[in-house]
Amino acid sequence: MQKIFFERFKRLSEMNNTTVNAVAKELGLSSGSVTAWKNGTEPNSTTVLRIAKHFNVTTDYLLGIETQTVGQRLRTLRHENSITLEGVEAILNIKKAIYVSYEQDKRELPHEILVGIAEYFGVYSTWILTGVGPKMLTKARFAGVEHDDGDFLDIPEQLKQDFLAAVGGEKGWSQEEVDKLNDILDTAVRGIDAARKNER
Numbered sequence: 649m650q651k652i653f654f655e656r657f658k659r660l661s662e663m664n665n666t667t668v669n670a671v672a673k674e675l676g677l678s679s680g681s682v683t684a685w686k687n688g689t690e691p692n693s694t695t696v697l698r699i700a701k702h703f704n705v706t707t708d709y710l711l712g713i714e715t716q717t718v719g720q721r722l723r724t725l726r727h728e729n730s731i732t733l734e735g736v737e738a739i740l741n742i743k744k745a746i747y748v749s750y751e752q753d754k755r756e757l758p759h760e761i762l763v764g765i766a767e768y769f770g771v772y773s774t775w776i777l778t779g780v781g782p783k784m785l786t787k788a789r790f791a792g793v794e795h796d797d798g799d800f801l802d803i804p805e806q807l808k809q810d811f812l813a814a815v816g817g818e819k820g821w822s823q824e825e826v827d828k829l830n831d832i833l834d835t836a837v838r839g840i841d842a843a844r845k846n847e848r
Contacts, residue, residue, distance in 0.1 A: 652712030653696070654685045660703040664754055675702060704756045706778055719753035721776050725769045726751075740768055759832065773832055 654668075661668045672682045675698055685691055691699075693707075700707045705717045716724070726736065733744045740747075742761065749755040757765075757776075766773035775783045 651688065653691065653710055656710050656712070657685070657699060660705065660753065663752060664703070671699070671702060675699065704753055708779070716779055717753045718757060718777060719751040721779060722747075722757075722765065723751045725765070725771065725776075729769060740764060762832075774829060777829070777832070 657671075658668050661671050668682050668686075669679050672679060677695065677698075681691070681695070696707050696710055700710050709715075709717055726733075731739065733747060736742055736747045737744045746755070750757050750761075762773050762776060766776055771783050
């Protein structure tokens with residue numbers, strides 16, 4: 649973890665046209681801490697969380713547990729679906745320069761845009777944010793969709809509880825992070841429920 653943390657911290661700083669020392673100063677951390685991390689000292693969990701929030705990445709990514717950032721997952725989705733940046737602008741109504749800033753992890757992904765992207769690509773918004781849990785919805789975009797046998801997907805409450813338990817327990821997320829994820833899942837559940845009512 650020691651070298652991975654500093655390498656990822658440095659890479660994220662460079663991607664944002666800054667330095668590790670400038671970020672540390674902005675977050676009220678000492679340059680001595682930065683030197684210690686560079687030499688292999690492990691940062692405490694509070695510091696890792698603060699740096700992760702600053703760059704809009706997960707603590708797992710910083711610690712080398714997760715291999716992709718939010719932006720890298722967005723880029724992967726776009727490439728897997730053979731969509732150009734111009735296509736993103738036309739299809740998703742997101743200006744190319746703004747979408748690029750999301751893919752480069754330079755701008756936080758607003759909730760409404762996250763949901764729209766997840767809906768279009770047929771993936772869980774939680775997967776885009778965390779890289780944890782299932783990626784694709786079964787034969788679905790974001791709303792309730794019928795299986796071939798006519799039964800609706802039964803995603804909502806059990807998936808939500810399982811996912812929150814996994815993230816909260818195994819990943820050691822803060823309560824604030826779990827609450828944010830819970831809000832996102834509640835929005836998804838409301839969308840699925842509304843779609844089910846409209847289909848019947």
